[in-house]
Amino acid sequence: MSLNLTDIASQVAGMAAKFKANGQKTHQQLLKAMVICGERSNDLAWLQRKTVISKTSWLIAQPEERLNCHYPSPRPPDEFSIIATDGSQIDVDRHLSLRCYIINIGNVILKYGSNPDAIISSLPKLYSEEGDLVIVPPDGRAREQLVEGTLLGIKRSVEECKQLASIAAKLPTGNSVLALLDGTLILWNLVSKEYPEFVIEELLNRGFIHYLDEIKKLNKDSRVAVASYISFPRSTDVINTLRVIQCPHEIPDCDRYCSEITTGKRGCDTITGIRDRDLFSRLLANGERSALFKSQSSIVEKWYGDHRIYFFYLKVDDEVARIEIPKWVVEDKHLLSLTHSLILDQCHRGHGYPVALSEAHQQAVVTGTDRANFQRLIEMALVEENLQLTISAKNRSKKTKWI
Numbered sequence: 001m002s003l004n005l006t007d008i009a010s011q012v013a014g015m016a017a018k019f020k021a022n023g024q025k026t027h028q029q030l031l032k033a034m035v036i037c038g039e040r041s042n043d044l045a046w047l048q049r050k051t052v053i054s055k056t057s058w059l060i061a062q063p064e065e066r067l068n069c070h071y072p073s074p075r076p077p078d079e080f081s082i083i084a085t086d087g088s089q090i091d092v093d094r095h096l097s098l099r100c101y102i103i104n105i106g107n108v109i110l111k112y113g114s115n116p117d118a119i120i121s122s123l124p125k126l127y128s129e130e131g132d133l134v135i136v137p138p139d140g141r142a143r144e145q146l147v148e149g150t151l152l153g154i155k156r157s158v159e160e161c162k163q164l165a166s167i168a169a170k171l172p173t174g175n176s177v178l179a180l181l182d183g184t185l186i187l188w189n190l191v192s193k194e195y196p197e198f199v200i201e202e203l204l205n206r207g208f209i210h211y212l213d214e215i216k217k218l219n220k221d222s223r224v225a226v227a228s229y230i231s232f233p234r235s236t237d238v239i240n241t242l243r244v245i246q247c248p249h250e251i252p253d254c255d256r257y258c259s260e261i262t263t264g265k266r267g268c269d270t271i272t273g274i275r276d277r278d279l280f281s282r283l284l285a286n287g288e289r290s291a292l293f294k295s296q297s298s299i300v301e302k303w304y305g306d307h308r309i310y311f312f313y314l315k316v317d318d319e320v321a322r323i324e325i326p327k328w329v330v331e332d333k334h335l336l337s338l339t340h341s342l343i344l345d346q347c348h349r350g351h352g353y354p355v356a357l358s359e360a361h362q363q364a365v366v367t368g369t370d371r372a373n374f375q376r377l378i379e380m381a382l383v384e385e386n387l388q389l390t391i392s393a394k395n396r397s398k399k400t401k402w403i
Helices: 005-021 023-040 044-053 150-170 198-218 235-246 256-258 267-272 275-281 298-307 333-349 355-364 368-384 393-399
Strands: 062-063 081-090 101-112 115-125 176-182 223-230 294-296 311-315 321-326
Touching: 005 023, 023 235, 023 267, 023 275, 044 062, 044 235, 062 235, 081 150, 081 333, 081 368, 101 150, 101 355, 115 355, 150 176, 150 198, 150 294, 176 333, 176 355, 198 223, 198 298, 223 298, 223 333, 235 267, 235 275, 235 294, 275 311, 275 368, 298 311, 298 321, 321 333, 333 355
Parallel strands: 081 176, 176 223
Antiparallel strands: 062 294, 081 101, 101 115, 223 321, 294 311, 311 321
């Protein structure tokens, strides 16, 4: 049965009216946020200290430059390459007796300059071995973790980074290269799901971080920057920093000073409800990047080391994107400029979104038809081996029309 849109229509109309009514409030919040940026922007040392010592329930960005800094894009080099990977997966089907999954990585190499070229491909891989399906604690004391669902999504991110490092290593030396990933460089789900430390060690330290290390090492012979691109970001890290600025206490402490104050009545609530992108859409001109900010995520502080994540915002036409880069890119002015100029160049070539990431996504996408064909392929392979695939009663019921 399809969705009854008649019942939903009036609810949608009410939602639209409420959205319109909130527009004026949002406008006032933005004006307030811009005033705060202007008033305290020059006192960087004070602001950095206050963000470090604050105790809040929300994530704060530590500014590395004055809040209202903005930088026009440098000119791209005459010769450069863009590489990108993106992935998708077919998850483990818990209704089947045979456990396996697929990760499909789309790969893109775009060369610009005197000898332009484009190499586009995909790399699908089936995982069915026991070592692929579970992560086992080294001491055997904790419960093993099944690689499926959210954990499989994290593993896919690791495989994307692994493939990016492999592509970068095969490029000719002496070239300027930007290695791009879609989405965040911070594996947030390893924190939110509170996975055991041996899982973080396997996927992050020996996985994602290891491959960032491999890319960093290439800078001995080339100029290789790595960055991730987040389109239409929902982050509020910088807005939360402005909330800390507003706090009248020397050491902001939400639990100590505001636990009994109703949400919406606190002093810092005058700018809640807006996002970083709303602020920087006003502060930045087209093509400009914002100041640099340091992520204070607990997983970054504990695990990322020399790859600690920084970010800036970039205005591209009507959109503000969040660009995440590791510490070693921030510390190299050439790599930082390269990242800014080449991402903007990619967005201009791709009508507002990086061409390389768009093509990588197209190579990686797995359709519903692909999933159905994959299951049939499994069934055929088992029949050839005189084996029977057991399917749960619930799954059979979904495929049967009873009424």
